[in-house]
Amino acid sequence: MNLYINLAEQLGARIEQGLYRPGERLPSVRALSLEHGVSLSTVQQAYRQLEDRGLATPRPKSGYFVPLTRAKPALPMVSRAAQRPVDVSQWDQVLELISLSPSRSDMIQLGRGRPDVSSPTLKPLLRSLSRLGRRQDLNSLTYGCIYGDQGLREQISRLLLDSGCQIPYQDIVITTGCHEALSAAIRATCQPGDIVAVDSPSFHGVMQALKGFGMKALELPTDPLTGISLEALELALEQWPIKAIQLTPTCNNPLGYIMPDANKRALLALAQRYDVAIIEDDVYGELAYSYPRPRSIKSYDEDGRVLLCSSFSKTLAPGLRIGWIAPGRYFDRVLHMKYMGTGTTAQLPQLALAEYLEAGHYQPHLRRMRSQYARGLEQMIDWVSRYFPPGTRVSRPQGSFMLWVELDPGFDSQRLNRELQPHKVQIAPGSIFSAAGKYRNCLRINYAAKPSAEIEQAVRRVGESVAELLAELG
Amino acid sequence: MNLYINLAEQLGARIEQGLYRPGERLPSVRALSLEHGVSLSTVQQAYRQLEDRGLATPRPKSGYFVPLTRAKPALPMVSRAAQRPVDVSQWDQVLELISLSPSRSDMIQLGRGRPDVSSPTLKPLLRSLSRLGRRQDLNSLTYGCIYGDQGLREQISRLLLDSGCQIPYQDIVITTGCHEALSAAIRATCQPGDIVAVDSPSFHGVMQALKGFGMKALELPTDPLTGISLEALELALEQWPIKAIQLTPTCNNPLGYIMPDANKRALLALAQRYDVAIIEDDVYGELAYSYPRPRSIKSYDEDGRVLLCSSFSKTLAPGLRIGWIAPGRYFDRVLHMKYMGTGTTAQLPQLALAEYLEAGHYQPHLRRMRSQYARGLEQMIDWVSRYFPPGTRVSRPQGSFMLWVELDPGFDSQRLNRELQPHKVQIAPGSIFSAAGKYRNCLRINYAAKPSAEIEQAVRRVGESVAELLAELG
Numbered sequence: 001m002n003l004y005i006n007l008a009e010q011l012g013a014r015i016e017q018g019l020y021r022p023g024e025r026l027p028s029v030r031a032l033s034l035e036h037g038v039s040l041s042t043v044q045q046a047y048r049q050l051e052d053r054g055l056a057t058p059r060p061k062s063g064y065f066v067p068l069t070r071a072k073p074a075l076p077m078v079s080r081a082a083q084r085p086v087d088v089s090q091w092d093q094v095l096e097l098i099s100l101s102p103s104r105s106d107m108i109q110l111g112r113g114r115p116d117v118s119s120p121t122l123k124p125l126l127r128s129l130s131r132l133g134r135r136q137d138l139n140s141l142t143y144g145c146i147y148g149d150q151g152l153r154e155q156i157s158r159l160l161l162d163s164g165c166q167i168p169y170q171d172i173v174i175t176t177g178c179h180e181a182l183s184a185a186i187r188a189t190c191q192p193g194d195i196v197a198v199d200s201p202s203f204h205g206v207m208q209a210l211k212g213f214g215m216k217a218l219e220l221p222t223d224p225l226t227g228i229s230l231e232a233l234e235l236a237l238e239q240w241p242i243k244a245i246q247l248t249p250t251c252n253n254p255l256g257y258i259m260p261d262a263n264k265r266a267l268l269a270l271a272q273r274y275d276v277a278i279i280e281d282d283v284y285g286e287l288a289y290s291y292p293r294p295r296s297i298k299s300y301d302e303d304g305r306v307l308l309c310s311s312f313s314k315t316l317a318p319g320l321r322i323g324w325i326a327p328g329r330y331f332d333r334v335l336h337m338k339y340m341g342t343g344t345t346a347q348l349p350q351l352a353l354a355e356y357l358e359a360g361h362y363q364p365h366l367r368r369m370r371s372q373y374a375r376g377l378e379q380m381i382d383w384v385s386r387y388f389p390p391g392t393r394v395s396r397p398q399g400s401f402m403l404w405v406e407l408d409p410g411f412d413s414q415r416l417n418r419e420l421q422p423h424k425v426q427i428a429p430g431s432i433f434s435a436a437g438k439y440r441n442c443l444r445i446n447y448a449a450k451p452s453a454e455i456e457q458a459v460r461r462v463g464e465s466v467a468e469l470l471a472e473l474g
Numbered sequence: 475m476n477l478y479i480n481l482a483e484q485l486g487a488r489i490e491q492g493l494y495r496p497g498e499r500l501p502s503v504r505a506l507s508l509e510h511g512v513s514l515s516t517v518q519q520a521y522r523q524l525e526d527r528g529l530a531t532p533r534p535k536s537g538y539f540v541p542l543t544r545a546k547p548a549l550p551m552v553s554r555a556a557q558r559p560v561d562v563s564q565w566d567q568v569l570e571l572i573s574l575s576p577s578r579s580d581m582i583q584l585g586r587g588r589p590d591v592s593s594p595t596l597k598p599l600l601r602s603l604s605r606l607g608r609r610q611d612l613n614s615l616t617y618g619c620i621y622g623d624q625g626l627r628e629q630i631s632r633l634l635l636d637s638g639c640q641i642p643y644q645d646i647v648i649t650t651g652c653h654e655a656l657s658a659a660i661r662a663t664c665q666p667g668d669i670v671a672v673d674s675p676s677f678h679g680v681m682q683a684l685k686g687f688g689m690k691a692l693e694l695p696t697d698p699l700t701g702i703s704l705e706a707l708e709l710a711l712e713q714w715p716i717k718a719i720q721l722t723p724t725c726n727n728p729l730g731y732i733m734p735d736a737n738k739r740a741l742l743a744l745a746q747r748y749d750v751a752i753i754e755d756d757v758y759g760e761l762a763y764s765y766p767r768p769r770s771i772k773s774y775d776e777d778g779r780v781l782l783c784s785s786f787s788k789t790l791a792p793g794l795r796i797g798w799i800a801p802g803r804y805f806d807r808v809l810h811m812k813y814m815g816t817g818t819t820a821q822l823p824q825l826a827l828a829e830y831l832e833a834g835h836y837q838p839h840l841r842r843m844r845s846q847y848a849r850g851l852e853q854m855i856d857w858v859s860r861y862f863p864p865g866t867r868v869s870r871p872q873g874s875f876m877l878w879v880e881l882d883p884g885f886d887s888q889r890l891n892r893e894l895q896p897h898k899v900q901i902a903p904g905s906i907f908s909a910a911g912k913y914r915n916c917l918r919i920n921y922a923a924k925p926s927a928e929i930e931q932a933v934r935r936v937g938e939s940v941a942e943l944l945a946e947l948g
Binding site for chain 2: 091094098099126177191313335348
């Protein structure tokens with residue numbers, strides 16, 4: 001990619017994320033040239049591109065500014081989570097979301113957390129899958145080793161350096177998606193009846209795992225830009241016998257924020273002080289729009305209390321079902337939990353992934369997807385601004401491909417989904433992201449797919465249904 | 475296959491299984507001709523083949539007899555299981571078995587339950603995998619539907635007819651191997667602290683799942699030819715608050731017996747009377763040497779209390795990690811447990827399997843593998859008779875590809891494995907098949923691979939090490 005396009009995208013993403021307020025002066029051409037080590041003309045080209053996209057306005061002799069007119073919808077409010085542990089509910093709504101077959105192409109599925117899998121940068125992976133699929137040998141067809149394929153574990157160990165982690169491959173276990181990693185981590189650190197502190201809203205897979213294993217969720221107030229409230233967490237740790245903290249601090253699902261490094265360190269310090277485990281979901285971490293990618297909490301971990309869970313499901317293809325866990329001091333228990341859940345992990349996708357990573361295809365693919373998703377976000381916010389009623393609030397994702405939309409407190413997004421059914425559109429109702437079924441007035445929209453007239457039409461339809469339902473509320 | 479070869483194999487398998495005693499008269503040529511609808515000369519050809527294989531001796535004017543000299547090693551004794559629920563142990567030994575990489579070709583792995591994956595009848599499956607692996611579409615690369623691919627579920631529904639089950643596809647859930655099916659079934663029917671009655675010896679995966687989920691195993695005495703003792707089961711049901719019975723009644727792992735139909739029905743009646751669930755592992759059911767395959771307990775189930783668990787791991791390839799469960803009345807809970815464990819199942823292998831089954835490749839493959847494994851059993855028993863010390867007892871598998879070997883009560887098969895390590899041979903120590911770590915004097919040997927000089931050498935080595943260790947015992 002050209003230098004100036006790259007720079008324009010980085011700057012554009014920052015403006016999109018609201019790091020500069022409307023009317024605020026943007027960094028000078030000279031400052032950017034120094035900061036990024038590029039020529040002055042490259043910066044000027046980048047600014048001209050941002051101008052074309054309506055993200056920057058030149059003022060003679062003063063430099064570039066954020067356009068005043070480009071006022072975005074307001075941010076969602078800080079979640080006011082219940083300050084007591086609750087039993088998880090909402091399985092019915094989750095089931096509705098995950099019962100749809102991917103081949104039902106008549107349905108615009110804006111609800112599920114699936115990435116775009118149409119990029120040409122996936123082709124080398126498909127070639128490996130195809131070639132290995134033809135191979136009739138023990139290595140690809142029979143039971144693997146319980147830890148996972150060594151070649152893939154070595155590649156993941158290298159990959160983790162980008163998030164500041166030095167983890168030898170021996171400390172990594174391959175799992176059936178991040179889902180199994182999280183499930184094993186929860187069972188390895190908690191017993192039925194135990195309390196787990198979670199960010200709120202939070203990934204519905206974890207909510208349902210807590211429900212199924214008989215644990216209670218303590219939902220903590222969460223800021224839409226900086227994440228879980230440390231004050232609330234400390235208070236909760238003081239008040240309840242919490243066993244583990246489960247959160248997605250980097251490119252949060254569903255809010256999209258990146259927890260600042262200082263907060264990550266402070267959270268770890270709290271966990272140390274109260275001696276609780278941290279189950280860190282980093283599944284969207286590689287999809288941060290800024291480069292280099294943010295550090296993980298695990299990267300600061302000194303006593304092995306952080307269980308880092310991730311996968312290739314969001315960055316490459318969910319259908320592979322390949323994730324991993326770096327469980328720190330809980331290694332043996334996690335391995336046991338993994339074995340009792342599914343035995344060993346499928347060999348074929350592991351071998352194909354190891355080849356793909358080793359050949360250096362992963363980073364170019366990530367760069368491409370990050371740009372695509374950053375542009376997708378811009379487009380989606382534009383559509384929501386245009387088609388949703390005034391007063392709609394939206395998140396400021398700093399990575400991944402999901403937008404959180406907040407409506408009037410009386411709004412019912414489950415009813416919205418029912419209204420949308422005849423129109424063949426599905427969104428994710430906010431209530432599935434809460435143990436107690438809160439956030440009924442919110443919804444999550446996927447913007448992974450390349451913008452198209454079809455998707456625009458679907459978003460428009462959602463906006464219209466939202467307006468109709470709000471009108472009923474009066 | 476020629477008619478006479480087919481008949482010879484059926485008869486041979488019956489003789490091997492000890493259905494006819496040494497010296498007993500075999501069915502007359504005329505009777506067999508009528509029974510199988512083949513010509514008299516076909517039966518005579520079959521008998522001549524059995525004669526060549528030393529399985530039948532002609533006596534002039536009297537017909538064919540089982541050779542007197544062909545006395546097999548004695549049967550293992552009926553297991554004397556502890557009559558109280560215990561916490562499961564033995565994770566360390568299981569881990570040793572499952573830590574080996576399949577690509578470590580320098581090791582003769584006689585311990586793991588893996589099938590032969592070198593048959594040409596697998597080729598159409600590999601072609602499908604390869605073709606679908608190349609396809610860049612949502613259907614193969616993204617999240618599937620939580621129930622599994624509908625096409626595959628329909629094929630499995632048809633397949634289940636062979637075991638006497640009429641189960642619509644809507645009642646079947648695809649899982650990540652039979653392992654996940656069993657794990658979900660256990661969690662769907664039991665809570666931590668609950669007691670599960672199991673056959674003994676029993677599959678180590680289930681033992682470890684019970685351990686991990688905090689349940690207790692009540693091991694029941696099990697006959698090496700007819701399976702779990704119904705008298706002992708009734709007594710146990712009377713005495714303990716048992717929540718579920720978990721067993722492998724058809725081609726049992728590790729003993730290889732097929733529980734008679736009458737016993738299957740009687741067990742179901744007991745389960746009804748005491749209102750407990752039955753978790754039926756049928757993963758080896760399609761590999762019964764006799765045709766048609768035996769009925770499952772599930773086929774008699776009227777009130778949905780049987781959770782039938784199975785997979786393609788033993789019949790096709792473990793590396794696919796595709797299994798299924800027909801959970802009866804526990805459907806909703808099982809689905810929830812499956813979701814919280816791994817989310818949806820990988821799409822690619824499901825689509826390839828659906829194609830393979832639909833094209834009619836599965837049954838010819840099964841026929842081939844059944845014959846191969848029946849011949850493999852004959853060879854393995856021959857080797858064990860030849861290379862193991864006198865007094866060695868062996869099971870009479872009626873299907874699958876695993877032999878159970880019982881030695882002197884003081885024998886230590888874990889130590890045997892350590893002795894075998896420098897010789898690059900591994901067996902499965904008997905203790906992992908018991909919750910309480912019994913059966914240290916037993917071992918399980920895999921005979922799936924086609925007999926070779928290398929495997930003969932390995933079995934011989936095991937026999938020699940056994941003799942050495944027994945000599946130490948004095």
